[in-house]
Amino acid sequence: MQELIVRAKELLASGQVARVLGWKKGEHSYDPEVAFFNDAESLQDFVYDGFCGANLSKYMIEASKLEGKTLVFLKPCDSYSFVQLMKEHRVDREKAYIIGVGCWGKLDVRKLGAEGILDVEIAGDVLKVSSLYGDSEVAYKDAMLERCHVCKGKEHKVFDETLLESADTVDLDRFAEVERIEAMSPEEKFAYFQSELSKCIRCNACRNVCPACSCRKCVFDSTAFNSEQKANTTSFEEKMFHIIRAFHVAGRCTDCGECSRVCPQGIPLHLFNRKFIKDINRLYGEYQAGADLEEKAPLTSFQTDDAEPGADRR
Amino acid sequence: MPVTENWKPTIVAFCCNWCSYAGADLAGSSRLAYPADVKIIKVPCSCRVNPMFILRAFEKGADGVILCGCHPGDCHYSTGNYYARRRMTLLFSMLDYLGVEDGRTRVEWVSAAEGVKFSETMNSFVEKVRALGPNVRLGDLRCKN
Ligand code: SF4
Ligand code: SF4
Ligand code: SF4
Numbered sequence: 041m042q043e044l045i046v047r048a049k050e051l052l053a054s055g056q057v058a059r060v061l062g063w064k065k066g067e068h069s070y071d072p073e074v075a076f077f078n079d080a081e082s083l084q085d086f087v088y089d090g091f092c093g094a095n096l097s098k099y100m101i102e103a104s105k106l107e108g109k110t111l112v113f114l115k116p117c118d119s120y121s122f123v124q125l126m127k128e129h130r131v132d133r134e135k136a137y138i139i140g141v142g143c144w145g146k147l148d149v150r151k152l153g154a155e156g157i158l159d160v161e162i163a164g165d166v167l168k169v170s171s172l173y174g175d176s177e178v179a180y181k182d183a184m185l186e187r188c189h190v191c192k193g194k195e196h197k198v199f200d201e202t203l204l205e206s207a208d209t210v211d212l213d214r215f216a217e218v219e220r221i222e223a224m225s226p227e228e229k230f231a232y233f234q235s236e237l238s239k240c241i242r243c244n245a246c247r248n249v250c251p252a253c254s255c256r257k258c259v260f261d262s263t264a265f266n267s268e269q270k271a272n273t274t275s276f277e278e279k280m281f282h283i284i285r286a287f288h289v290a291g292r293c294t295d296c297g298e299c300s301r302v303c304p305q306g307i308p309l310h311l312f313n314r315k316f317i318k319d320i321n322r323l324y325g326e327y328q329a330g331a332d333l334e335e336k337a338p339l340t341s342f343q344t345d346d347a348e349p350g351a352d353r354r
Numbered sequence: 355m356p357v358t359e360n361w362k363p364t365i366v367a368f369c370c371n372w373c374s375y376a377g378a379d380l381a382g383s384s385r386l387a388y389p390a391d392v393k394i395i396k397v398p399c400s401c402r403v404n405p406m407f408i409l410r411a412f413e414k415g416a417d418g419v420i421l422c423g424c425h426p427g428d429c430h431y432s433t434g435n436y437y438a439r440r441r442m443t444l445l446f447s448m449l450d451y452l453g454v455e456d457g458r459t460r461v462e463w464v465s466a467a468e469g470v471k472f473s474e475t476m477n478s479f480v481e482k483v484r485a486l487g488p489n490v491r492l493g494d495l496r497c498k499n
Contacts, residue, residue: 222451230453230491238498259406276413279496280406283448287405290444312448319447324440339444342436344426349442349461 041088043203044113047139049080051111057137058108061099063092070149070160074099076110088113088204090162093146093185095298097121097131098251104132112136115143116206117187119197120294120330121251126198127333128292130254133198140196142204145180145188150306152183181209186310187297190214197331214295218314237282239305246299246309252289252329259284286312291320291339294330323347363417363483365392367476368407370400372430373465374422380469388476399423400461401434405445408459412492418458418483422472425463435463454491457482 044062051057064075064085072087074094095118103110114122119140125131147167152160156172167178190213194206221229247253247260260277277284286293286309295317299309320327323346324338369375375396381388393416397403400423411419421442423435442461449455462475 218451224453226450226453226456228453229451230495233452234495234498237496240496276410279413279493280409281496283409283452284406286448287445315448315451316444319444323443339437339440342433342440344436346436346439347443349439350446350459351443 041086044088044139044141045083045086047203048077048083048086048111051137052080052083056109057111058106059103059110060086061096061103061110061112063087063094063096063113068157068159070147070152070157076103088141090145090147090167090180091149091160093148093298093301095121095249095251095296097125098249098254100131100136101125101254104130104135106135109135109137111139113139113141114196114199115141115146116194116196117143117192117294117296119199120192120328121296122330123197123333124292124294124330125251125254127330127337128254138196138199138201140199140202142202142206143188143191143194143209144207145184145191145209147180147183148185148301152178181211184209185297185301186308187295187300192295192328215314215318217308217311218318221311221315236307239307240281241305242278242281243304245302245304247285249298249302250289251294251296251298252292253285259288282309282312286316289313290316291327291337292329293317294328361484361488362389362391363480363486363488364415365389365418365420365476365480365483366411366416367392367394368397368400368403368419368421369394369464370402370423370430370435371396371398373424373428373463374400374472376466377422377464377468377472380466381472382469384469386469386473388473389480392476392480399429399431399434400438401429401431403438403442405441408442408445409492412455412458412489417486417489418460418479420460420462420475420479422462422464422475425465428465449492452495454495455489457486458489 048060060077063072065087066072070091072091077083096112097118100112126133152169154169154171154176159170161168165180167183169176188209189211191209293313320338327338369378403421408419426435429435446459460479464472
């Protein structure tokens with residue numbers, strides 16, 4: 041972590057960058073937040089550890105409009121989002137100085153197995169959790185975010201320089217869960233998704249965090265109030281929210297895992313995105329959003345002999 | 355809604371202006387029968403139909419939604435139906451995955467000369483949806499008791 045701060049200070053001092061986009065100490069050790077740092081002094085609050093799951097790419101949309109370059113730290117998975125945003129002309133590559141940071145898996149607070157957590161100490165492979173109800177230990181690997189178990193790889197898709205070594209974290213198949221659901225009966229599928237989706241409180245956090253959900257005007261913005269945040273405007277939207285959102289990001293979702301990470305209700309939103317990704321791979325050829333700037337997107341291209349809709353079930 | 359012998363499904367058919375709507379016209383002028391409960395919505399091109407149209411039709415009470423367009427290769431705008439085909443393929447697959455509406459959605463390519471195909475398609479689709487009964491699942495997807 042010190043390397044990152046030292047390098048950020050150098051770049052600020054030399055005037056190569058006007059500000060730094062990174063993670064800042066939160067109230068507790070396990071809740072760092074996204075922050076802009078405008079001078080060397082403010083960098084004393086900078087952190088980069090297992091709790092820095094937040095993907096900074098989306099913040100570069102606004103930062104691209106600012107004077108001067110912004111130094112941004114991107115983890116391997118975040119770099120896919122950045123490339124995808126470049127492809128959609130939402131971020132300006134010229135306005136970013138990208139340091140690709142190594143990653144050894146990020147943590148999911150919900151997997152710490154404790155309530156009322158006061159502090160978490162990351163001691164190598166072990167997390168020492170102290171809570172209102174006592175102390176406990178969890179293996180780092182067991183508390184990792186789902187997405188890290190199926191990580192797309194530790195190669196940065198865009199960077200000016202890289203810092204810190206990554207470690208392999210993959211021990212699960214990315215599509216295993218989707219396949220498990222596909223094999224269910226329609227009744228089982230429905231029961232499963234109904235029980236998950238009925239937990240949704242429409243906080244819109246999944247949309248707000250999503251790099252692909254960066255439209256200036258969103259269908260989920262309120263038409264009745266001049267407000268971005270809102271409860272549902274119509275019952276249609278309320279019922280179809282997850283399907284519509286998944287479709288809007290189909291072919292553009294990099295599977296960065298942010299939606300599932302931030303959902304306060306623990307809804308496995310990646311299962312929607314990955315269904316589309318799996319279908320796209322199967323029907324239209326392997327495609328990874330954000331992996332390549334030039335490759336044509338699956339929903340804005342076609343082959344004359346594409347499969348017919350519903351062909352699978354006829 | 356109680357399902358009786360006489361229950362008739364509400365069917366929405368999105369038809370492109372150039373081929374399928376003309377096909378529906380031909381079916382009508384040739385006096386080929388298709389159920390009166392099929393509500394046709396004319397669109398400029400099958401590609402105009404975004405997946406939300408389909409979902410919205412269900413939300414507004416449709417029991418089945420069918421999209422008809424020009425045969426691949428014959429699109430008035432050259433390639434619109436190819437894009438529509440990919441979108442609908444993914445949407446239908448997603449609905450299956452959620453355990454809703456298998457068989458309540460369909461895409462069929464109907465040319466302006468295919469009045470017979472239009473009428474047969476509608477008859478078979480209505481029958482299929484009738485067998486499935488009223489559409490409740492999509493509306494209940496987020497409503498676990
Ligand atoms: S998905 Fe991979 S790169 Fe992203 S946080 Fe997890 S381990 Fe790191
Ligand atoms: S983050 Fe979760 S609870 Fe909030 S709107 Fe999205 S799915 Fe619903
Ligand atoms: S839908 Fe989720 S996984 Fe996909 S890009 Fe958005 S936040 Fe990332």
